[in-house]
Amino acid sequence: MAYAYLFKYIIIGDTGVGKSCLLLQFTDKRFQPVHDLTIGVEFGARMITIDGKQIKLQIWDTAGQESFRSITRSYYRGAAGALLVYDITRRDTFNHLTTWLEDARQHSNSNMVIMLIGNKSDLESRREVKKEEGEAFAREHGLIFMETSAKTASNVEEAFINTAKEIYEKIQEGVFDINNEANGIKIGPQHATTNSTLSGSQGGQQAGGGCC
């Protein structure tokens, strides 16, 4: 399908925080209570619309175990957005955010948009990390922040889409060089070359459909 832009995302964070479940909820709109373990990397893709433009998200869902960090590091290359996920019911997954962030900053391009996600917000009774703590961490490190639930789908769409909006704004501001694929953004296959012909044919349609 034709798209205006393609953004590469990477999902990172400790093992068991719900990275794959967030992806499944976003791409398939369903929740799997017991998800398969991710070894290495898995993939998802979905089309979204921002500012009337079709944007294809290509999402890399990585393994969370500490031992796999050296592998995960090579997947930051060319990512325009990162979802850094922790589990609000497991304090240690929040405590490890700093090392994840260091990794992400060191191995990605400096403009990569990072969204901090506190997942499992449906498990309020087992909460170990206050929402304010997540907000404070995000503020301190210049990240966007959201609490989500892959189970109830709460804020899942928003998390993925708001990240894309931020990237899109950066493109508009000229911060991202869209011709450099290392930034994790690709211009759609038809977009660049057929833009003029496309708008021409649209104009024709409008003229023809003037009666309504």
Place this chain on the structure above:
Amino acid sequence: MSFYQTTDLHTNPIEVDPPSPRQSVRKNLDFEPLSTTALILEDRPANLPAKPAEEAQKHRQQYEEMVAQAKKRELKEAQKRRKQLEDRCKLEESIGNAAQTWNQEILPNWSAMCTSRRVRELWWQGVPPSVRGKVWSLAVGNELNITHELFNICLARAREKWKSMPTAPPTEPETEDASLSLADREASLELIKLDISRTFPHLCIFQQGGPYYDMLHSILGAYTCYRPDVGYVQGMSFIAAVLILNLDTPDAFIAFANLLNKPCQMAFFRVDHSLMLKYFAAFEVFFEENLPKLFVHFKENNLTPDIYLIDWIFTLYSKSLPLDLACRVWDVFCRDGDEFLFRVALGILRLYEDVLTRMDFIHNAQFLTRLPDHISPDQLFSHIHAVHMTSKNRKWGQQNDTDTSLFSDPVLHLTV
């Protein structure tokens, strides 16, 4: 014409009175197709005028045609079922025969026979499930000389650690010491619990309360005590699970530890990135040799082998292939060693070459990290068979030295 759908002839009150004329129609059928028992020719109810004779005749004819067709269809299906049953019996018989050969001829004379051509051929066809565990154990060997006692000692040590583990993680800010122990725990015992529930979840036998939960827990826990330098690494739970399905716990542990001690597995489970890259590079040599078109297509799309190989190699295909097929891969892996793992990868790529050549990066990446649910074992094995693991004057080399860091040319060996 009226076709009354009745599910049960005898309990339906309508059937009793008036006497049903369909009896006579049905008597003519020597073979009664199942699918027509709910399709019954009825005369019009008494309160309606009767059908004209001509129409009644026409309807009867139509009805008989329908019944005849249904009968034909069912005969065909019955034949198909009989054929399937015969095939299955044949297969079961051949498995039974093979099991007998393995049990009575091969296993008692293992060292003399295991390299013979006949055994190797039989091996390729898949080891019968009843002797699989024994064959794997013998083929993997016990270079590490692990005894059941050693397993029990390691297990006891793991149980001690589990007992001393706090049930809830500390909520106060950690001291350096505490964070160290936390990291240690994450690397091993705590994580094992989390992952066991995510190991073959659809089988529902390894999860808490399931029959194999304790065994899987024991093997992984004991291994972290046996090899604290390696610890628990994700992917191990799948290997241990497949072994448990074929061996009792202590023997599964012995096979597990020895299997992980093989150079390729050690390189991966220690996540020795540079050595892993050497394996991937070697794989690409044979990829290009065997499937040049697809190789170029992947290169053009930046689809690097780590994307699919990591999952395949870490879990020895047990997560990505259907379990029975994965076991057949394990059979020959036990026979041929790590070379076969990469040969299987090429076999998979070869099997799906046409589809893969037509797809872009993301579709290929998704396809390969989530293979189709149904893969024909015979087809896959014939594609694996067609893969040749030689390239010019090079072939896949076995590393016999346990200290892999000493290798300057670890994977590819020159043979002139």
